[in-house]
Amino acid sequence: MKIKIINPNTTQAFTDALQRLADGVARPDAEILAVSPASGPSAIESFYDEALAVPGVLEEIRKGDQEQDVDAYVLACFGDPGLYAARELTDKPVLGIAEAAFHMAAMVSACFSVVTTSPRVRFMTEHLVSRYGFDEQCKKIRTTPIQVLDLANSPDTAIAKVIAECLKARDEDKAEAIVLGCAGMSQYRTRIEAEIGIPVIDGTVAAVKLCEALVDMQLSTSKVLTFNWPKPGMARGMQADIKSIA
Amino acid sequence: MKIKIINPNTTQAFTDALQRLADGVARPDAEILAVSPASGPSAIESFYDEALAVPGVLEEIRKGDQEQDVDAYVLACFGDPGLYAARELTDKPVLGIAEAAFHMAAMVSACFSVVTTSPRVRFMTEHLVSRYGFDEQCKKIRTTPIQVLDLANSPDTAIAKVIAECLKARDEDKAEAIVLGCAGMSQYRTRIEAEIGIPVIDGTVAAVKLCEALVDMQLSTSKVLTFNWPKPGMARGMQADIKSIA
Amino acid sequence: MKIKIINPNTTQAFTDALQRLADGVARPDAEILAVSPASGPSAIESFYDEALAVPGVLEEIRKGDQEQDVDAYVLACFGDPGLYAARELTDKPVLGIAEAAFHMAAMVSACFSVVTTSPRVRFMTEHLVSRYGFDEQCKKIRTTPIQVLDLANSPDTAIAKVIAECLKARDEDKAEAIVLGCAGMSQYRTRIEAEIGIPVIDGTVAAVKLCEALVDMQLSTSKVLTFNWPKPGMARGMQADIKSIA
Amino acid sequence: MKIKIINPNTTQAFTDALQRLADGVARPDAEILAVSPASGPSAIESFYDEALAVPGVLEEIRKGDQEQDVDAYVLACFGDPGLYAARELTDKPVLGIAEAAFHMAAMVSACFSVVTTSPRVRFMTEHLVSRYGFDEQCKKIRTTPIQVLDLANSPDTAIAKVIAECLKARDEDKAEAIVLGCAGMSQYRTRIEAEIGIPVIDGTVAAVKLCEALVDMQLSTSKVLTFNWPKPGMARGMQADIKSIA
Amino acid sequence: MKIKIINPNTTQAFTDALQRLADGVARPDAEILAVSPASGPSAIESFYDEALAVPGVLEEIRKGDQEQDVDAYVLACFGDPGLYAARELTDKPVLGIAEAAFHMAAMVSACFSVVTTSPRVRFMTEHLVSRYGFDEQCKKIRTTPIQVLDLANSPDTAIAKVIAECLKARDEDKAEAIVLGCAGMSQYRTRIEAEIGIPVIDGTVAAVKLCEALVDMQLSTSKVLTFNWPKPGMARGMQADIKSIA
Amino acid sequence: MKIKIINPNTTQAFTDALQRLADGVARPDAEILAVSPASGPSAIESFYDEALAVPGVLEEIRKGDQEQDVDAYVLACFGDPGLYAARELTDKPVLGIAEAAFHMAAMVSACFSVVTTSPRVRFMTEHLVSRYGFDEQCKKIRTTPIQVLDLANSPDTAIAKVIAECLKARDEDKAEAIVLGCAGMSQYRTRIEAEIGIPVIDGTVAAVKLCEALVDMQLSTSKVLTFNWPKPGMARGMQADIKSIA
Structure with missing residues (x-):
């Protein structure tokens, strides 16, 4: 299985550390992919930072689903920024740390x-x-x-x-x-x-291990109402998908 | 005093209606400025929509403070999207509806x-x-x-x-x-x-009247800790201010 | 509009101070009338003091409605004594400080x-x-x-x-x-x-400004059930109205 | 021991029924005294009724302590009107029903x-x-x-x-x-x-039996702070004691 | 009436002290029977101790109902161990201290x-x-x-x-x-x-006096659902009644 | 790793079903051992049943630690009976379902x-x-x-x-x-x-997968205070260990 860790800030040193850490605890059959968004704040210490980080997080979710065949996601910032939006954008499990x-x-x-x-x-x-x-x-x-x-x-x-x-x-x-x-x-x-x-x-470790458990259980976010897919085509002056705003 | 109503979605018919409505209830000495962001979702019905709307809201806050001499802000979407981030970005009162x-x-x-x-x-x-x-x-x-x-x-x-x-x-x-x-x-x-x-x-009406009251009382968001200004220069791969992401 | 501030204790120095304070923050079109009841405790520091103050407060509400054409009431004691009873006795807004x-x-x-x-x-x-x-x-x-x-x-x-x-x-x-x-x-x-x-x-200032807002909004206490008018004629051995007990 | 039941309304039929009921359940060594205040509402169905009933209740507490040698009090109205004020005015147990x-x-x-x-x-x-x-x-x-x-x-x-x-x-x-x-x-x-x-x-029965228990246990309201005696001489334009306001 | 105090631990010194204490506060018509289970922990200071004490407590309830004509029970350990199980096993009042x-x-x-x-x-x-x-x-x-x-x-x-x-x-x-x-x-x-x-x-004193009150009121545990009698014959490898496990 | 599922009731058909179910979801490196206590109720539908089941559960914990080299425990009854006592008796993770x-x-x-x-x-x-x-x-x-x-x-x-x-x-x-x-x-x-x-x-499945995660994380019950080991030798009239009471 493939678990993607999204570090919502752009400090690569943290992302690298998370990759190493997760590699050390993941099961042999779990591949870890730790990333930072292309743009966003270097650290998240305010609601403003969080608001700016979320579009980048969502773009990584989209990419994970459409391009990377990811099985579960970890949002590796303690404010769990964008958690509920991410759950709408994928039908794979998404956990905040x-x-x-x-x-x-x-x-x-x-x-x-x-x-x-x-x-x-x-x-x-x-x-x-x-x-x-x-x-x-x-x-x-x-x-x-x-x-x-x-x-x-x-x-x-x-x-x-x-x-x-x-x-x-x-x-x-x-x-x-x-x-x-x-x-x-x-x-x-x-x-x-x-x-x-x-x-x-x-x-981070907790979330990785919980993702492994959820994937094994074939258990994912309930899409029946609250976390249903967002309606397409709602954005005006934006490209059709989240990619454009990151 | 000038009160800016930010309709976080881009449906101009709503924005126009809010302008008319607020004009009808505002005090004679209060000028109402109702706007929509340049880009964003046409309606907000999911966490994803909300996440996409927030950068545009914040850009309107920045513009309000730096270019429009606004005294108080109303976020006119019932989810109060970006409220806490907005309170960091200005020292004027900001109210969600x-x-x-x-x-x-x-x-x-x-x-x-x-x-x-x-x-x-x-x-x-x-x-x-x-x-x-x-x-x-x-x-x-x-x-x-x-x-x-x-x-x-x-x-x-x-x-x-x-x-x-x-x-x-x-x-x-x-x-x-x-x-x-x-x-x-x-x-x-x-x-x-x-x-x-x-x-x-x-x-919306409630928030406009509360803004009038707060401005009269010279009472605004406490900036002592939680809603202190965001740290500048945190964004990498983004322009220096919020303007760039909207 | 006319806003009546009822200081539930009988210390006139406080009442005078509240009048001056409210005059300083009220809008030009708002007239402030600060009063103390004719009788009652000189300060409210116990439940007993509060119980003794309430009849005088209610009499001021009655007088405000029947004789003084008041638009909104402020109960200027931090315990909000008699707030719910006052809301029954008038269909104008009543706010505790x-x-x-x-x-x-x-x-x-x-x-x-x-x-x-x-x-x-x-x-x-x-x-x-x-x-x-x-x-x-x-x-x-x-x-x-x-x-x-x-x-x-x-x-x-x-x-x-x-x-x-x-x-x-x-x-x-x-x-x-x-x-x-x-x-x-x-x-x-x-x-x-x-x-x-x-x-x-x-x-006190907060309540005065909120009263102005509520009057502008033509918004007052819901009388549909809880704060409906009290039933007349319930009192035995008392005169027909609250006046008699103050 | 003597337990005084104060029916806060003036409907004597209720008071009589409470006397009979309590006589039937009280212990042989417990004397029950059920009273109504001299004045007040005939029933309590609003906050206003409650506010008008409280002075009469307090006068009955004063009389119980000063003239009737009462050991414990029951406030026999389901709103427990004046309970905390009553606890200040006596050092005997007071229970609301x-x-x-x-x-x-x-x-x-x-x-x-x-x-x-x-x-x-x-x-x-x-x-x-x-x-x-x-x-x-x-x-x-x-x-x-x-x-x-x-x-x-x-x-x-x-x-x-x-x-x-x-x-x-x-x-x-x-x-x-x-x-x-x-x-x-x-x-x-x-x-x-x-x-x-x-x-x-x-x-009512519950409160009578609890009063018996508390009196046996020599347990009464803690007067150390919240329910301490009210300060005398706070009332202006009122007689020195609660008697005058009922 | 007979009130049985069950000290869930086996330290007889405590049991004796509780007997003396309760004898001193009980009404003349109330007989107190303080006991310890035949076996169990000497003090209860952990969940494990509590778990081991409960079977002995339940056996004392059974004995009280079947052999001792008890009217009400007090569980004299501050964790109220086995309270809800005891309420199932008898239709007499059971109070934890x-x-x-x-x-x-x-x-x-x-x-x-x-x-x-x-x-x-x-x-x-x-x-x-x-x-x-x-x-x-x-x-x-x-x-x-x-x-x-x-x-x-x-x-x-x-x-x-x-x-x-x-x-x-x-x-x-x-x-x-x-x-x-x-x-x-x-x-x-x-x-x-x-x-x-x-x-x-x-x-302990509080519970004894409350038991007296409840017995006088003929008020006991509602057996309509939650605290209904346990189903007999559920135990395999155990004797038919609780006696066997104490 | 070895995960022991304790079915607190004695209905072997349930225990067998839990073994099959857990075998189907456990990781290849996880061995599942599903057991019922030797004695206890055949189903748990009351607090009484629960109280009788707990000693048997605790004996299975003891046996798991001392004789079976178990790495984590699942209590497979929805009331989580004996959970806190079990956490005292072992330093391995214990989860209720x-x-x-x-x-x-x-x-x-x-x-x-x-x-x-x-x-x-x-x-x-x-x-x-x-x-x-x-x-x-x-x-x-x-x-x-x-x-x-x-x-x-x-x-x-x-x-x-x-x-x-x-x-x-x-x-x-x-x-x-x-x-x-x-x-x-x-x-x-x-x-x-x-x-x-x-x-x-x-x-049951959730608990098994969480046990796997906890064991991988080398994370177990904090023994620092609340769930510290029970004190030995507290039981009088019982054998020295829990074995005797099951």
């Missing part, structure tokens, strides 16, 4: 905290926790004084700050697991877990 | 129902009701077997169906007010209210 | 905290936040070690304490706006906002 | 429905259910096409309608117990239960 | 905190608070660094720790009452209350 | 309904939906007029009734997916899905 991480965390812990990047994303993250139904299991959303790109540019300093916050989550929130709130942290999961001694869940 | 309608309805009724277009938008609408805190006041979301464009193409038939659903809301849900769930219904508010005999709230 | 402040705060911020008077009112305030649907947007209710009348008797000391609490709301709760939880604080809004640098919402 | 009925119903059934009087009180009843924490256990609030006074004037017809609604609660809501939503129904509890075959809880 | 304590606390305070034993039981206790509908009234669940058996083995040290935590609940949570979260604390209720000066509710 | 089904359904549909067996289990199922956080995604719990054993004894009739209820879920609730609420329905999933045309999720 935030939802994947929350579901997995809920199955292996009594409660968890999220450790994410800058304070600005707290509101966005609270909405995801709430929308997906994890208000009770999620003890706290902890932000760190780092930017997404710090994880690429000065990873040691950034990860030290993440670990410091994870320890607070464990000791102050009494969180029994940690959800990493940024795809840029994915490759440091093992290191962080070793430091804090409780399960650390990374959404 | 769904939120505006819900707030007004909550102040004049014990409970209300929403009457909107096709069944497909129910999920989207439920999320708005919930996110804005109106789960308790909102009795039911009622969909009608019409498409958004039916309101432009065969308004009499379409409005008859809307009225039929409003009567059910009044008699079966025991709703004490109705929120119209589509900007395309705005111009028929008076007619619908006359038929059903309970308050009918249209979000 | 707590609800008005919450609605406005929700439209201009990602989240807010309430800063109010003595700890005793916390329970009462929590119920309002919850009843109106703002549990998620409201980060915290902060009480201050002041009594309502301190705001009239030693305003500088009292406001310094309010500001100190607002700073905690901003820095500890990460509130992005402040709702002032007492009509006695209304006149100090600008001063407080200048000190803390995030939007500060005062319910 | 709605809360008493809900608590008892929750301990003897998986879920229950409320069957009450006219549709108008639904909103008021929903708030009680929610405020007391019974949203999940309460399946539905069912109103009947009767007025409170119908229960005194034509009880057979009225009770037949109540029973019809109870049957719907049992068969359609799958309620496993019924809470009677009006003190005027109290005396018909046994008859209703015999007809429908599932437990029927009357709040 | 957690639910009894919460209901009583809600009727005498604006809000309360729970003070319980080791941190491990927090999750279990949160579920009870939530399931019974007390999320809003319960400010906080506070655990203490003690084990259940410390209350039997070194009560003075253990109770000192409980009191320290109660003081934090009063001063930091602003709790207005305390619910003791372990039957092992029941006998120290008066002492704790004397130290902290706000109402302290013990579930 | 209800939770597994809900998580999967939430990732592939906008909303779902549960179709389960007899009305009696509704209350139990509601608690699971709520405890796991799916109140919003789950539209309705639909019961059918069948007993669990009907699925073994007269499957065609029983499944016809299940399908009839699924159609109502699709057409009346507007559910976009179905969760089958009984392990006895697992083997009919494909047939049901073919009839109703929307995704049908069976918890």
Whole structure:
């Protein structure tokens, strides 16, 4: 089976790291294809960034369905940008890494905290926790004084700050697991877990493994109503398909 | 003061109707500017449509701030597409018509129902009701077997169906007010209210009057954290500003 | 249009301040009439005070409708005492300042905290936040070690304490706006906002501007069921109208 | 011990029925004193009625404490009018019949429905259910096409309608117990239960038995903060105590 | 009437203390029978302990109904283990001490905190608070660094720790009452209350008094559906009744 | 890897069907071991049945860890009986089929309904939906007029009734997916899905695939607090380990 990981930002270092990470955990019969859109923001830290990233994400979905024979998709940004639109555009499973991480965390812990990047994303993250139904299991959303790109540019300093916050989550929130709130942290999961001694869940890996499970189960997005195909020909001043807007 | 109404779809008939409607209710000192983006979907009935409409909405915000001296913005689509991104891009008030309608309805009724277009938008609408805190006041979301464009193409038939659903809301849900769930219904508010005999709230008018109030109060979006300005220069392969993507 | 502000307590200094404040923000075509009931508590800091204040409030509603040609009412006490009874007694809009402040705060911020008077009112305030649907947007209710009348008797000391609490709301709760939880604080809004640098919402001003909006929209309380007129002649041993009990 | 039942309306037939009913269930060592206020509405079917009834209720609390040596109070109207104010005015237990009925119903059934009087009180009843924490256990609030006074004037017809609604609660809501939503129904509890075959809880009896339990346990309202004594001397233009306003 | 208190653990010292305590508060006409199962864990501090304790609890219910002519049952462990199964096995009232304590606390305070034993039981206790509908009234669940058996083995040290935590609940949570979260604390209720000066509710006493009330009211578990009798003969490889598994 | 499916009831026909079903979906490298406890109820349709089944479930966990080298466990009864106790008794992942089904359904549909067996289990199922956080995604719990054993004894009739209820879920609730609420329905999933045309999720298959994913991720229950190992030696009058009570 072929699983496509779409990193909604254009920072190739993250995309490469996700490819390596996923290659390491995927089953032998699963091929991983990690990509970034041709254009879009270099990191997603605001609703504006998210809005600009979505057209590129959707173009990658289209390409995946029409040109790449993809079996399942992972949106590798913790805000799950464009998740519902993507589910309309394909009949293959599409998972966001935030939802994947929350579901997995809920199955292996009594409660968890999220450790994410800058304070600005707290509101966005609270909405995801709430929308997906994890208000009770999620003890706290902890932000760190780092930017997404710090994880690429000065990873040691950034990860030290993440670990410091994870320890607070464990000791102050009494969180029994940690959800990493940024795809840029994915490759440091093992290191962080070793430091804090409780399960650390990374959404990218979680989503890849859930995609494998869904494909095996021949289970995909219900297209009966909400996520039905978009109506063609609605766009004026745009080309007929999503390709044109990315 | 100048209030800009952004109709996120490109159906000019709706935009013209919103201009007329708002002109009729705005205060003498308030100038209304109703626009559609240059490109985008002709109606918004899916998450995909919404995702494609947002860049055009943001471009209109940018233009409003940089070229048109706008004092407040109304996003005239009931899904409030791009609301949070728009709040980042300007320090003027920005109101979605769904939120505006819900707030007004909550102040004049014990409970209300929403009457909107096709069944497909129910999920989207439920999320708005919930996110804005109106789960308790909102009795039911009622969909009608019409498409958004039916309101432009065969308004009499379409409005008859809307009225039929409003009567059910009044008699079966025991709703004490109705929120119209589509900007395309705005111009028929008076007619619908006359038929059903309970308050009918249209979000476009509500949002315009709330904008007037906010501007008078010199009250605007808090930029201290969540809705702070987006970081410039994040886009690669895109022009420097949002203009390029619309 | 004529907007009547009913200060449910009998402290004339507050009533006068509300008159001046509202005169300063009302539109040229809106006349403000601020009153206190003839009798009642000098401040409202308990459920008992509230129960004693309500008959006087209702008498002012009756007088407003029958003798003063009022177009809309503001109940200027943060507990919104008698709000639902008042809505039964008139077919004009009636707004409490707590609800008005919450609605406005929700439209201009990602989240807010309430800063109010003595700890005793916390329970009462929590119920309002919850009843109106703002549990998620409201980060915290902060009480201050002041009594309502301190705001009239030693305003500088009292406001310094309010500001100190607002700073905690901003820095500890990460509130992005402040709702002032007492009509006695209304006149100090600008001063407080200048000190803390995030939007500060005062319910009295908010309610006045919302009343203007509702009157323009010809939108008033739905009388179809819950807020229908009270049945006459229910009172035994009381005079025929509310006047007698105030 | 002495338990005072305050019927907040002035319909003596109800008060007499409550006296007889409570005499029948009280323990030998418990004396029941059922009263109506000297003045107030003859029935409580609106927020306005409730507001007018509260001063009379409070006067009965004052009299109970100062003149009658009462050990515990029951507010025998399903809206629990003035409950929190009453708790401030005495350090004896005070129970509303709605809360008493809900608590008892929750301990003897998986879920229950409320069957009450006219549709108008639904909103008021929903708030009680929610405020007391019974949203999940309460399946539905069912109103009947009767007025409170119908229960005194034509009880057979009225009770037949109540029973019809109870049957719907049992068969359609799958309620496993019924809470009677009006003190005027109290005396018909046994008859209703015999007809429908599932437990029927009357709040007046429930509250009397809970008062007995609380008095035995020497457990009373916590006066540490919220329900502390009201401050004396707050009233201007009123006599020094509550007596004057009833 | 006869009330049977089932201490689900096998520590006879606790059972004896509960017998003395209940004898002291029961009405003259109520006989108390406190027992421990023949086998089971000596304390219940995990879900595993709870699972092992339940068969013994059910056997005591069976014996109470078939051999002891019991009128009502109290499950004297704060996790209310086996409550719903017990309600199926008898048509007499069955109360858990957690639910009894919460209901009583809600009727005498604006809000309360729970003070319980080791941190491990927090999750279990949160579920009870939530399931019974007390999320809003319960400010906080506070655990203490003690084990259940410390209350039997070194009560003075253990109770000192409980009191320290109660003081934090009063001063930091602003709790207005305390619910003791372990039957092992029941006998120290008066002492704790004397130290902290706000109402302290013990579930065992609360449940006994509620049982008296329910028996007087002839009110028992609704058997119409959820808590209907279990089907006989379902067990294979087990004796025909519950007796065999204890 | 070895995955042990524990069917908590003793009906071997169900256990055999689960073995065949799981063999059909498991990965080549996953060995499935489906078992029933030596003793326990033949079907689980009440809390009493559940209480009696749990000791046998726990014994199978113990045996799996100590004698069978199991890597992950599935509890194949829709009430997830003993789930939390099982998580204490092993450090391998343990999944209930209800939770597994809900998580999967939430990732592939906008909303779902549960179709389960007899009305009696509704209350139990509601608690699971709520405890796991799916109140919003789950539209309705639909019961059918069948007993669990009907699925073994007269499957065609029983499944016809299940399908009839699924159609109502699709057409009346507007559910976009179905969760089958009984392990006895697992083997009919494909047939049901073919009839109703929307995704049908069976918890047993879902749990097996999630176990595979968790084992690959080396992710297991956090033992840091809530699900820590039970304390040994707590049982008096029982043998030292769980074996003795099954």
